[in-house]
Amino acid sequence: MIKFRARLTLIFIVLIGVSVLAAGIFMAKMIQDSHIEALKSSMIRELRIIMATMNWNMPGSEAEQVRRFNDQAALLKRSADSRITYIRKDGKVLADSDHDPATMDNHSAREEIVDAGAGGEGYSIRYSDTIGRNMLYAAVPVKENGAVVGYLRLAMSLEDVEQSIRQVWFGLIVGLLIVFILAGLISYRVAFGITRPIERITQVAQQITNLNYKARVTIRKKDEIGQLGQAINRMADSLQLQMNRIQENESRLKSVLENMISGVMMIDREEKIVLLNRAAEDIVGFSGQELHGKRFDEAKLHFEFTQLIRTCIDEHEHIRDEMVFYYPTERILEINLNPVLQTEDEWSGVLIVLHDITAVRRLERMRSEFVANVSHELKTPIAAVKGFAETLLAGALNDKDTAKSFLQIIFDESERLNRLIGDILELSKIESKRIPMNFSPVHLNSFVGNCLKVMKTEARRKQIDLEMHVDDDMYMEADEDRLRQILINLLSNGINYTPEGGRVRVRVEGAVTAEDGEYETVRFIISDTGIGIPKKDLPRIFERFYRVDKARSRSSGGTGLGLSIVKHLVELHKGSIRVESEVGFGTRFIIEMPVIH
Incomplete structure (x- = not known):
């Protein structure tokens, strides 16, 4: 923009300079022509006066005539300060006020003599080698009885005229310099006034190009440049609105993709992975940064999965299949591969949707x-x-x-x-969660005591001691019937799998303490000194019909559903249950439930 401003200023200066220079040249020419015309008129008048007072045909010999002409020329030189020349009809110089006529050339071919003979007056401007300066020559014919007998020529130096012209040129140059300076300042100001708004508009346009859609042009004028600034601002408003919509849509789409439970992958026409959401990262075991931009066949994906992608790319048809992934965890996946077509013959990539159907x-x-x-x-x-x-x-x-x-x-x-x-x-x-839950305050000390009374007969039959450790002031909200079902099931299991003379204990304690000193969670610990559960069976202990010792379970009359029922009832109370056991040393069931629902 600075270069443009400088060029515009230079153009203004050149235009003004050329105009002033042309006017100066024209004026100097006019002054020169006016001076010369005035000199011509003056010289012709002087020549006619001289011619009226002289006698060309003087008596005496030619030498005497020449001498008298020279004397007269010298006299005129002293009085008029002009060079006078007497020229015979044939062009021979008879007398000259400034030079010896004997050494002078024949003047019959001189321009002023020729013009005087033809038209009565003759003029010529040329450099005089005799006196070494530019001279203006004027000549008139001398006639007797209508016939030309000679020529009278007057010459004047143009030094005064040239001095005047030089003064004109000096004034013109000084004036031109002043005009250039003023024109430069004015032109720069005008160019600045024109280019500065354009520069601001250019800066705003550049900021918009760099995605800064908040940039605006400050408008102070209502001319064409102001209208251009308004157009830029309206364009920026429109772009910002559209970009906000695009960003909102992109944010929504990104949020949807990132929070989908299904994995989504996108492979472009160059067979490179260009999209991978969080679920897909978890499924394939690689992060998006590791896979983004890589070819799918170089990404170390599951071999069969890679083959499916290749088939979809080659055949351009939808493929649905189920596959087991063993890395990073074992999963059963439903894979849908859809070719993305721009036209019937041109495709832009493959969209892959991965559903984890392991749970199903x-x-x-x-x-x-x-x-x-x-x-x-x-x-x-x-x-x-x-x-x-x-x-x-x-x-x-x-x-x-x-x-x-x-x-x-x-x-x-x-x-x-x-x-x-x-x-x-x-x-x-x-x-199916079809049973109603009736929550009410439960006094845990008396509640656990009643449960132990129910199981006392069965425990006495095997000489098993029942113990409880519950604070007297402990309460919680629970469905009392379902909580009793949980406790009796666990007590029954403990009694059944504990040898004679063993012990089953129930301990209840506040597990988490709030800021006000009140516990927020109640922990039930039901432990026994029974045969214990092998470690390999612990993860499956709450499955339906799962038995550690199938023969003994049947002999004890168990159905294999008790612990599964207990787990579901605990979850209905928004609690959790876990088991700790060691073969030969007994088992501990630990239940945690919130105090208030």
Whole structure:
């Protein structure tokens, strides 16, 4: 912009300078022509006066005439300070006031003589070698009886005229310099006034180019440049509005992608990975920074997954498949690959959506296992009932002792079948969250005491000691019936899997203390001195129908659903349960529940 301002200033100065120079030249020419014309008129008048007072045909010889002409020329030189020359008709110089006529050339071809002979007056301006300066020559013919007998020539130096012209040029140059200075200042001011707003507009346009959409032009004028500034501001407003919308949409899209539970990947036409959301990073085991910009076949992805991508790129068709990923964790994935087409024949990449269906498949497997387990668990008591009933029908009724024993077995198996069906129905209701929860304050000391009273008979049968450690002032909000079901199930397990003479203990304590000194969480610890649970079985202890010792579980009358029911009931209380155990040393179940719901 500074260069443009300098060029504009220079253009203004050159235009003004050329104009002033042209005017000066014209004025100098006019002055010179005016001076010369005035000199010509004056010289012609002087020549005519001289010619009127002289006698060309003087008596005497030619030498005497020449001498008299020279004397007269010298006299005129002294009085008029002008060079006078007498020239004969044939061009011979008879006399000259400034030079010896004998040494002078023939003047018949001189311009002023030729013009005087032809038109009565003749003029010429030339450099005189005789006196060494520019001279103005004027000549008139001398006539007698209508015939030209000679020429009278007057010459004047142009030094005064040239001096005047020099003065004019000096004044012109000084004036031109002053004009240049003023013109430069004025031009710079004018150029600055023109270019400064353009410079500001250019700066704002550059800032907008650099994505600073808040930049605006300060408008002080309403001319064309002001209108241009307004147009730039309106354009910036529009760009800022559109960019805000784009950023909002981009933010929404980014938020959606980052919070999707499904993985999303994008591969462009150059087979490079250009998009990878957080879920996809977790699935493939690499961060976006590691994969972004890499070719998919160089990214060390799962081999079968890479082959699927290659097939989609080659065939340009949608592909859906299920695949097991073993890194970073074992997962079952549903993979959808969609070619992104710009036109029917031109594609721009592949969009890949990864769904983690591990939980779905696990639930399906658990459902199948549940049905199989239920069928197996129902089949055993039904088979026993059927077998002993057939035996009785076959004649065992006649033996009263045998018949009584068989009927007791049938009764026990039917009771077991009833408990199993009841537990299945209970677990189904709990898992579907169809059971109502009635929360009310529970005094934990008396509550745990009542639960131990219920289990006292069963514990006394195996000579197992029941202990409780609960502060007298502990309360919590809970569904009392469901909390009793939790505690009795765990106590029953402890009694069943603890040898005779063992011990089962219940301890309740405030686990987390608030700022005001009140506990926020209640922790139940149910421990026994039983046979314990192997470490390999601990992760599955809360699964339905899972038994550590299947033979002993059946002999104890358990259904395999008790701990699963306990886990779901604890979760309905927004609590958590975990188990700690060591084979031969006993087991501890630890439950944490909030005091207030």
